[in-house]
Amino acid sequence: MAMKTWKLSTGLLSVVVVGASTVVQGCGTASTSSSGSKDTSSSSGGVVQLTYWNMWSGKWEQVVQKMVDQFNATHPNIHVNMLAVPSASGDQKLLTAIAAGDPPDVFTEWNASIGEFAAKGAVMNLDQFMTGKYAGLKNWFYPSVTQFGTYNGKLYAMPWTENTYALYYNKTMMKQAGLNPNDPPTTLAQLFTVQNKEWKFGNGGVVTQMGFYPSGNFEHLMPAFGLSGSDLFTNGKYNLLNTKAENDMSYIAQFKKYPYSQVSAFTSGLDSAGGGSTDAFDIGKEGFTISGMWEMGQIQADDPSLSYGVEPLPVGPGGNANSTWINGNYNMIPSGSKHPEQAFEFISWLAGYENAAWAAEAYPTGGWVPNSPEITKQPAYQKWLSQDPVRKQFVNVLNSPKSTTDPVTPAAMLYETQLTNAEDYVLQGKKSVTQALSDLQNQANQELQNDAK
Template sequence: MAVGNSGILHGKPARIKIFAAVLAVSLALTGCGASGGGSDASDNGGGNGNGAKADNAGGANDGKAANAEAADDGAGKSTSEQVTLSLWGWSGTFQTDFTKLVLSEFEKQHPNIKIKYIPDQGGTDKLTTLIAGGTPPDVAILDRFLTGSWAAKGSLENLTPFLEMDSEVSSNDYYPGVWAETTYNDQVYALPWGTDNRGLYYNKTLMKEAGLDANTPPKTIDELDAMAEKMFKKSTSGGYEQVGFIPWMGQSYLYTQSWNFGGEWTKDAELTPNDPQIVKALEWMAGYAKKYDMAQINKFNDVMGKTGINPFWTGKVGFMVDGNWILNDLKSNAKVKPTFEWGVTPMPSADGYPQTTWAGGFSFTLPKGGKHPQEAWELLKFIAGYKGTLLWAKRPNAGNDITAMPKVNEEIKITENPQLKVFVDMMPSAHFRPVTPAGQKMWDETFRVQDLALNGKGEPKKLLDEVKKNVDAELKKLQAK
């Protein structure tokens, strides 16, 4: 889960009080105040509580006063002057649609602000270079789970001062875990934008052929194993022409399965990639590779890769973990024409643990060093707040997207789609990758040792102990900067 308590903003220094007062006067004089977006509190609990509070790194706390000061300066400026803001976002149809549906509306409501759209040029490496060089975009999109590492190295503006003076945006507008993922050391560095999670797709036709009840998908790992075993089928050449389940296909990998086994990646402010339940998850995955022959599975995966569609839609996979977004394939990919019955359900879990999911998504941030912090905040809270989120969610080609705001999801009635409802209903209890400066390192390490374990090149316990050693070293290095 994320660092800190969702929605709790600690300590309002005198500087912030002055900031609020100055802003109030400024808004009254210029008429550029907060526009009513409306929000209601989510009835969800505070997430799954598996997050740990990372120690301060990279001068994050030292930057709080500077962040507040920058916000003060922005608030004191007259927002009636013409300002051009740069926004860093994805290129292609996203740029076209987002500009037309969201940014144009913002400019109408804020005639003194113009938006210059900068298509993503080289990903986060290029964005890091711009920030380091003092020429960052005013607003940028960022993978939400990177918030902790970017905040720790001082690359993002602290949004807490803005939130403390502006009631238009609240933690209660978002799913608890989604909001917590934008929080580092109890300070907020991003606003959530969009989310997703994972479920189990199951082929009812193959279940029937295997003598299984097609209306009773597996709820536990043991049930999944038993059902999947009945669905593996080899061709005359000896390779698989059909598989029951592959624990590393689609969105099924160690992070995913760790939570299905009740694993925790953090505990008492410590990163715990070698948690005993995570070890069990990797042992289980490696067991599939050994039982069903990794080489034969790789051949099957190669064949699936040449189809040009998601493996599940080929009708050759009994059970597969994947995200809500593959539902879009049914309309967007002309090759996807399933001739079999199928369904979606929460992922199976190990005995004694609840069925769960994990969620990801993106956020919008204010990169450190922007020249117009107050105007940038106005843009940020519009596009990632109620108004902008609703405008984007109502676009004609929204498909099966899930927004980060429960109220918007309710308003656009996405749960009327029974398959999508499965995913939306899991959002309140979804797990999230830990918000930590070493988050990217731990993510990369899990894939490294997963590959080794599946190919019989190491014991899961020893491999994950190695991950623990490596991420602790990375965290120590980052904290020393």
């Protein structure tokens, strides 16, 4: 799923730490919530009641609720009560609850806010629970997936299901452009040349069809240039003025040849032109796009007849083939959780640890990429992959040690938001590559200084 971002309040996070320290001392006692209702997260009748918040809605909420129901059915001493909170305000709602001494026991996070939560003590360090049967948990995951949940070498958010990315290509549009639909580009240079043949314009230069447009793809293209999170963050500061980052943004800058205003007008008008869809690729109006496995489900809903293929991300100079940028769904235990040990048991179960056969059956219901090779190799998951070989592209890249994510820092949310702005400035020709990266670097490092105060 696509990530939505917003700026967390540093001031509120400071309040959270004070409030959380008070809550921990009273763990396990019945209380009244900040809304005045009885606290359902306390133990009752020998059954521990856990409160679980996430930001899903619609069909996704139903998928997760079914998993929660299965946990409850198999764990008679723990009962999980799930609440879906609005995605646009989920992080802020969580922080408010922690500050008020009434946090949930578990929160699912997919935004780049984990570093800020961890730095301010708003969520628990999960390493403390990794003893006994959980001692080998970290090594059970694909090595690359733990990066998104790790801050200062400690795991604060447990990997659940992953977002990996690949290149989708429209076979029909390739054929119409005189290209071989079974020979997609494998380098970024080839992609730029090939996609250029697929653009179409109407009267007044109005865009009617796109080849490829990389707005929002700087992060996805990081492996293509051998760019890792450790390249972007060194010695406690953001370092964006390095050759790999400049090559990444320079590739995006090539697309300023296509009028930004016309592209924006084209994409903003898709909801009416496409019968409700806002995805140009899904309705056959874009030749190439970088996306995750969920795109397959959207295509099935928007245009089941679409002829398309999927290939690993094309590579650029110094790039890493068959690798990807990673984010996904991660579970945190907020500071002040009344039942942290049971909360850890719940999120470990969801992650499939010592429960891989169940996860292999459950994850396909959401079209999800697993967090561990132990889940991937299960017969049920292999069967699901074989039903559509395209799916394998999104799982195989997790085996690459070169797959990466953004640096996890207290300024990661601001960095991600301002990165999108930097890309747009470059595509509009308002800033050079160097200026855009320099400004972004200064903004992110200033945020780090503000957070340290």
